[in-house]
Amino acid sequence: NAGVTQTPKFQVLKTGQSMTLQCAQDxxxxxxxxxxxxxxxxxxxxxxxxxxxxxxxGEVPNGYNVSRSTTEDxxxxxxSAAPSQTSVYFCASSYDGTGNGYTFGSGTRLTVV
Amino acid sequence: xxxxxxxxxxxxxxxxxxVSLNCTYSNSAFQYFMWYxxxxxxxxxxxxxxxxxxxxxxxxxxxxxDKSSKYISLFIRDSQPSDSATYxxxxxxxxxxxxxxxxxxxxxxxxx
Numbered sequence: 725n726a727g728v729t730q731t732p733k734f735q736v737l738k739t740g741q742s743m744t745l746q747c748a749q750d751x752x753x754x755x756x757x758x759x760x761x762x763x764x765x766x767x768x769x770x771x772x773x774x775x776x777x778x779x780x781x782g783e784v785p786n787g788y789n790v791s792r793s794t795t796e797d798x799x800x801x802x803x804s805a806a807p808s809q810t811s812v813y814f815c816a817s818s819y820d821g822t823g824n825g826y827t828f829g830s831g832t833r834l835t836v837v
Numbered sequence: 838x839x840x841x842x843x844x845x846x847x848x849x850x851x852x853x854x855x856v857s858l859n860c861t862y863s864n865s866a867f868q869y870f871m872w873y874x875x876x877x878x879x880x881x882x883x884x885x886x887x888x889x890x891x892x893x894x895x896x897x898x899x900x901x902x903d904k905s906s907k908y909i910s911l912f913i914r915d916s917q918p919s920d921s922a923t924y925x926x927x928x929x930x931x932x933x934x935x936x937x938x939x940x941x942x943x944x945x946x947x948x949x
Contacts, residue, residue: 728880755935766843766925766941767881774935782936814880821934822888825871825927828880 726750730815730829737805737836745800745832747815755818756798757782757826758790760811767814773798774821805836840864843926843940852949856913860926860940863907869929870902871937872911874922881925885911916947 731746749756757772759782769782771790779790787809789801798817802809812833816826843860850856858872868889873881887893890904899912909928913920926940 757935757937759939764941767927767939769936769938772935780935816880821929821931822869825873825883825886826881826937828882830880831878 728815728817728827728829730813730832732832733830734833735835737802737834739805739807739836741805743802743805745802745813745815745834747798747800747829748796749798749815749817749827750796751817751819751827752795753817753819753827754795755821756792757816758788758798758800759814759816760784760809761814761831762811770800770813802834807836810834810836838863841926841928841938841940844943845941846943847946848943849946849948850916852916852918852947854916854947856916856920856945856947858911858913858924858926858943858945860909861907862909862928862938864928864930864938865904865907866930866932867928867938868931869934870900870909871927871929872898872900873925873927873939875925875942876922884924913945916945918947918949921946 758770759767773792815829871886872884875881897914901910923942927937
């Protein structure tokens, strides 16, 4: 029972490089989201999905792409990394849209130099 | 103006104290109210959630929602050093249930 698995845990990128942050859940959750967490700024929603094939933008989507081809996986793509994207990224999933809340992954710490 | 404002802290209390953590919000469409706890360098974990107004109790934790004042609180009784963490409030609008809006968090330290 792995819950939400994020890989990698740590990553250093050079400005302009692209990469994909992986997120997988084994709980058959329909709802999945990506957040970034910066010091003093809480969690900000990047993109979210309410089911396979359905994605939508959150509060801070610029510079990121997502797709949801299966219920289990929700990868986040950084198109051309910038120092402003240095952050901790959390993937989260929930069974439905009620207050049952999210199960979060352990995060990916990304540094862009 | 942010939709969700959380008392910034940090908060430092002695062991055994009663702790009050608070958030205000501006979106009257919010119906689900959650509290998460986040230990250092870990992902947030759900503590409690409530639907609409009222109170909910779980052990030493009590969540209160006052929709008329757009104000929510989390109370921790008999606080323990293991409660030292950052606490995040979060809210959902039922018409857009894929999105949760988070407060910035309050960092709590409980001293033995």
